[in-house]
Amino acid sequence: MSVLRQCLIVLTRVMAVCAAVSLSFAHAGEWFGFVSLEHQGFFHPPLDPPQQRSYFSLVAQPEYYHRFEGTKDSFTFVPFGRVDQYDPERSHADIRELTWLKVGEGYEWRLGVRKVFWGVTESQHLVDIINQTDLVENIDTEDKLGQPMVNFALLRDWGTLNVFVLPGFRERTFPGVEGRLRTSPRVDVDQANYESARGRRHVDYALRWSKSISGWDIGLSQFYGTSRDPRLLPGVDGNGLPVLIPRYDLIYQTGLDVQFTEGSWLWKLEAIRRRGQGPTYAAATGGFEYTFTGVFGTAMDLGLIAEYLYDDRGAGAPTPFQDDVMTGLRLALNDVQSSEVLIGVVNDRRHAAKFFNLEARRRLGAHYKLSLEVRAFAGAPVTDPTYFWRRDDYLQLELARYF
């Protein structure tokens, strides 16, 4: 319960900052955001006694936006907090965004905490590297912790050049012993260690060039700094129990992301080369999405998605996706409620591992949204990271109120 109290303290502080910020801009800013109630139900009994079958949690993510009069400059503040019924690691708060934006003639400055997304593919996001994954939120790695940064963007005819200086490393979040969808033994984040002697104070750098040329959208990026995904090394905790200890290496990563759009086709490719985390390796994701519009004589769109996931480290790679094929269907009902369903399966081509994913959402009235997520894992051998989740098939329902 002390963790819960800490969370509440953090939330209270965050709210106090919100209040102070909003008072200082009292006349011109706007508040909005959402609160939601989430339930995760697991189909199978847990492997570890502290784990549960059913988890409720509450989320709040208010957002404050202020545009400075007569300019394109703005200030944005987005705190976030979750309180989980059982897992103190999943009960956490974060500043997702606290940014001052200055827009000039052909350039932009951004100072503060932010989230940046790079990439085009659907099954995984190889190139996306600026932000740390908030893994306790969702195993899809799409939830991110706010990253402190100085970002300069140069907007020219030859493309957009973004320069990032990233002080203040954020460690990945991992579920606690009470949480599901975790490794076994658990990850002991308190023992995290770094290749850099400066540890989490190491300043990271990134550069990205991007440009749209007719049907092509191209991005080239270079990152130098502390790897966002740690290696997990075996160790013991204070009680002599086995744990996994995150090890954050210094890496160089070069990334390429390309999308070609023509008619109903989207062709996508992401590729990276990473040096500094074991032997240098390369990985890629590529595929297509084809959309049939107005299917079955209705207003619905049906998209077919296929992507190939490759990692040249092969079976030894600390990723489940070394030689896998993802196939999926996206159904957009184009109705008043913006109902959408995405179904996908990732098949490992070397063994029988399968990862099944269903995401659906629908708006209710003007202010509510209901989201459903079902994930299931099958056939993973002991060497596959999803082997840890072999009993963690789950269904998640979330009802969010937007204001």
Added chain:
Amino acid sequence: MKYWIWIALTLLGAPVAQAETAQEKGLAIAVEADRRDKGFGDFTAHMEMILRNRQGEESTRRLRISTLEVKGDGDKGLSIFDEPADVRGTALLTFTHKVGEDDQWLYLPALKRVKRIASSNKSGPFMGSEFAYEDVASQEIEKYNYKFLRDETYEGKPCFVIERYPVDKHSGYTRQQVWIDQAEYRPWKIDFFDRKDSLLKTLVWRGYHQYLGKYWRADEMFMQNHQSGKSTLLKWHDYKFRIGLKDADFNEASLKRAR
């Protein structure tokens, strides 16, 4: 093609008009309507969409629109969604082209992700409304073939009735009948015929106002779907012309910071 028409209209003028075919006359009317709306430069406006189903239940969307006129090509547009609340901050950047497909990028604020999207969905509903993407997109002359049908009075105004046939095979329509008034070349009504050539929808414009002493914009556009019984009322507010928008206000960077 277009220049040829211009030469025909300007050099030969009225005497040829009598000899022109229904296709030529239909095109000439579309060209004149386009010419009269040229030179606005840029504008911003607020749009409110009221969607109504057969049972009369309503839901509302609000968005802000910016448009930049592009010389020699279709307009550039940026739409920012304010309501419903769950899509707040979502933004759509569109580069319309006179010939070929339009380019569209969608910004999803929750993921901070810009997605280039296929523009082949033009027959699909815009935000669940009775307006298809192609109905709200910039209307370029080259997107249709034309035929003049007849002169007819619509709500007391002498009008041309022309028929136009979408060039794009992804269009949801075989043809559209358009009522354009002879005094100011403003559209007042369109009947849309679906791929089976049945009457699908009717769009009417209400409450035209003139801006900058030249450009006509309607306060309301009402679309009735005859087959589903649903309708959408589009209300326009706060039209502002020539506020000095530039190309730089219509790119990926401006899409990402659109709020």
